[in-house]
Each structure stands twice: as C-alpha cells, then as structure tokens.
Amino acid sequence: MPQLAILRQPPEPIHADLVNRDEKTDLALLPTRVSGRVTNGSEPGTFQHQWPGVYAEARFRGGAVTVRFDDAINRARITIDGGAGGVVEVSRPGSADLRISGLAPVPHNIRMDKISESFSLASFGGFFVASDGDALPPPDARPKLIEFIGDSDTVGYGGRAQRRDCSADQVFAATDSTQTFVSRVAAHFQADYRIIARSGIKLMRHDGDAEPQMVERYARALPDEADSTPAPEPAADIIVIALGPNDVVSNAPTHLVGRDRRRLSFEYQHALVDFVRAREGRNPQALFVLLAFSEYGNDLIDAHRAAEKALREGGARITLVVLPWRDRRGCHWHSSPRDHATTADRLIAAIAAAERDQAQ
Structure with a gap:
C-alpha cells in the first residue's frame, strides 16, 4: 500500500498528499537535472529507472509543487531547500501525484532521491508547478562526478537495521542509498554521484551462472x-569499484581450498583489470579507486593488489583502499552506519591523497 510521511517540517508547516494523477493543463513541467543511470521516458521530463541511487533536482518559485510517480515498488525522499523547507518520504506510491503545499511563495530547490533497491522497472514523471508559480532553471551540476560500481554494500542493503536477522519488509525499510559511504564521500567532495550497483552481483560470470553479471550489465x-540505452551522461572524475566478494568468496563452495580458491582470485584479478581498462576509454581523466573488504580474506585482497599493480604499470590513475574488519550489523551481515562511516573516511583520505599527488 502507498505510504506517505512528512519527516521534517519547516517553521511554517507544509502539507503533503498523494492523489490521483492530475491532468490539469495549468500544471507546468519544471526543467530537471538527473543524476544516475536512467533511460528517457515516453513523455517529456520522465525517465525510467532500475539502478539505485537515482536523483532528480529542479527549481521553482511558488507556494506549491507536484511530484509525479509511476512506481509501485520503491521508496523516494523529496527534499525542499536542502531540508529547510521540509522532507517528505513516499513508499510505493503507484501512479500518483504527490502534492506539497504551504510553502512560502519564494524560489525553492526540490530534489527527489530514490532510496530503495528495486529489481523491477519504475518511472518518475517529473516536477510540476501550478500557473500561480514559476519554473526556474534547474541547479547546476556539482564540480565533480563520482561513479560507484558495486554490490549490496554499495547499494546500502539493510544498512539502517539494528539487527542482522531481517525479513524482506525489514530489508526494504532499512535500505537507504542516501545513508551510505557513497553519499558521505560525494558530500565531502561536493560531487554528484552515479551508482551502478546491485545486490548479489559479481564482476564476471562463472561456470554455471545463467545470469549476466556486472561486465555485461554495466x-x-x-x-x-540488454538493449536498453542510457540517457546521455557525463564522464566521471572518480570511479570507485567495490566488487569481488560475490566472485572470490561467496561464489566459492566451502570445499574449494588452496589451488581452486587461488584460481578464482586469479580470474577475478584479470577480469578486474579488463573492466577498468574498458572504463578508462569512456572516462579518460578519471581516478580509479579499488575497494577491498578485509573480512573476505586474503584471496580477495591479493587479487586487488595484483590488479592495481598491473593497471598502474599500464598508466592508469589508480589507488587501492583495503578496509579494516568491520562489524556488519546491518541486515544479513551487511554494512552498518558505522561501517559506512569508516568506509567513507578511508575513501575520502585516499582520494584526497591521490588528488594531492596529481597536483604536484
């Protein structure tokens, strides 16, 4: 069932309601800036999405705004004026308009964040202002763009839970892509971000895998x-790759020891090198950051170290961040808020050091 909550009220309270889609001609579409991997919809201002972490931003002048959804599977957060003008969250709104009123009749910024993970297609229908308001140009892009490529840890799977044993509904409620190391790192560098991540995904397809993996889905x-084409998107300044646990560890049956596990590590190492080189062609100036999780063992860390060495010798701008053992108190042993903070701190330090070296 659709749900709506006003999470933060400004000094003068706002009102929010989910209503049937409004086809009135006095609603004007706002020009919108979108970050994340999407495909353009059939109507102006609309887009379809399935990857996590997508967000859209617009500006308007007026006391009310309408946000249009065609989405029965996700949670979204609407933030006005960075939160000072109010924060509204909707869950599985379906084909509906979210009307927010009671705003001061002045210029406002509005942002929609998709905060859940979905394995089905959904659509965003844009922002609208009534005839007594004004459409303004959307916000400018931020100075940097960071792309994060990963699995469930990058998505933020179940990260806000206070337990490891979670039902599907609890995972849904505890997953929030805006409360992860991704958003922390992007905020520090005043950057936009693009998340290409999926829970359970591997970098490469292994023997017996029927499903395509990141190499194919990227x-x-x-x-x-397979034939979906992304809307035009800018090249990234920094690309963080946090893959490997599902290849080297989770994919390996417990009886695989010694030579067999080393083989998986070797295969992953070479696939990672090829994957980064393919991304270099599209993002020629990017700094690449490889992220390795200590709790998954030396096979994974050794593969990352070997890949970093090969790529550096090949001329790539690259650095490796090996994370310390973390508590993993989110759903199903996933990263907790504390874990995401630790990961962000390590990434921020590594990126800042690499940028200082580049400037010298």
Whole structure:
C-alpha cells in the first residue's frame, strides 16, 4: 500500500498528499537535472529507472509543487531547500501525484532521491508547478562526478537495521542509498554521484551462472534489459569499484581450498583489470579507486593488489583502499552506519591523497 510521511517540517508547516494523477493543463513541467543511470521516458521530463541511487533536482518559485510517480515498488525522499523547507518520504506510491503545499511563495530547490533497491522497472514523471508559480532553471551540476560500481554494500542493503536477522519488509525499510559511504564521500567532495550497483552481483560470470553479471550489465540503462540505452551522461572524475566478494568468496563452495580458491582470485584479478581498462576509454581523466573488504580474506585482497599493480604499470590513475574488519550489523551481515562511516573516511583520505599527488 502507498505510504506517505512528512519527516521534517519547516517553521511554517507544509502539507503533503498523494492523489490521483492530475491532468490539469495549468500544471507546468519544471526543467530537471538527473543524476544516475536512467533511460528517457515516453513523455517529456520522465525517465525510467532500475539502478539505485537515482536523483532528480529542479527549481521553482511558488507556494506549491507536484511530484509525479509511476512506481509501485520503491521508496523516494523529496527534499525542499536542502531540508529547510521540509522532507517528505513516499513508499510505493503507484501512479500518483504527490502534492506539497504551504510553502512560502519564494524560489525553492526540490530534489527527489530514490532510496530503495528495486529489481523491477519504475518511472518518475517529473516536477510540476501550478500557473500561480514559476519554473526556474534547474541547479547546476556539482564540480565533480563520482561513479560507484558495486554490490549490496554499495547499494546500502539493510544498512539502517539494528539487527542482522531481517525479513524482506525489514530489508526494504532499512535500505537507504542516501545513508551510505557513497553519499558521505560525494558530500565531502561536493560531487554528484552515479551508482551502478546491485545486490548479489559479481564482476564476471562463472561456470554455471545463467545470469549476466556486472561486465555485461554495466552498459545498460536498465540492468535487466540488454538493449536498453542510457540517457546521455557525463564522464566521471572518480570511479570507485567495490566488487569481488560475490566472485572470490561467496561464489566459492566451502570445499574449494588452496589451488581452486587461488584460481578464482586469479580470474577475478584479470577480469578486474579488463573492466577498468574498458572504463578508462569512456572516462579518460578519471581516478580509479579499488575497494577491498578485509573480512573476505586474503584471496580477495591479493587479487586487488595484483590488479592495481598491473593497471598502474599500464598508466592508469589508480589507488587501492583495503578496509579494516568491520562489524556488519546491518541486515544479513551487511554494512552498518558505522561501517559506512569508516568506509567513507578511508575513501575520502585516499582520494584526497591521490588528488594531492596529481597536483604536484
């Protein structure tokens, strides 16, 4: 069932309601800036999405705004004026308009964040202002763009839970892509971000795998549709790759020891090198950051170290961050808020050091 909550009220309270889609002609579409991997919809201002972490931003002048959804599977957070003008969260709104009123009749910024993970297609229908308001140009892009490529840890799977044993509904409620190391790192560098991540995904397809993995899904606007083409998107300044646990550890049966595990590590190392080189062609100035999780063991760390060495010798701008053992108190042993803070701190330090070296 659709749900709506006003999470933060400004000094003068706002009102929010989910209503049937409004086809009135006095609603004007706001120009919108979108960050994240999407494909353009059939109507102006609309887009379809399946990857996590997508967000859209616009500006308007007026006392009310309408946000249009065609989405029965996700949670979204609407933030006005960075939160000072109010924060509204909707869950599985379906084909509906979110009307927010009671705003001061002055210029406002509005942002929609998709905060859940979905394995089905959904659509965003844009922002609208009534005839007594004014559409303003959207916010400018931020100085940097950081792309994060990963699995469930990058998505933020179940990270806000206070337990490891979670139901599907608890995972849904505890997953929030805006409360992860991704958002912390991006905020520190005043950057936009693009998340290409999926829970359970591997970098490469292994023997017996029927499903395509990141090597195949990466270029898709919609990860489950092979022929989907992303809307035009800028090159990234920094690319963080946090893959490998599902290749080297989770994929390996417990009886695989010694030579067999080393083989998986070797295969992953070479696939990672090829994957980074493919991304270099699209992002020629990017700094690449490889993220390795200590709790998954030396096979994974050794593969990352070997890949970093090969790529550095090949001329790539690259650095490796090996994370310390973390508590993993989120759902199903996933990263907790504390873990995300630790990861962000390590990434911020590594990126800052690499940028200082580049400037010298």
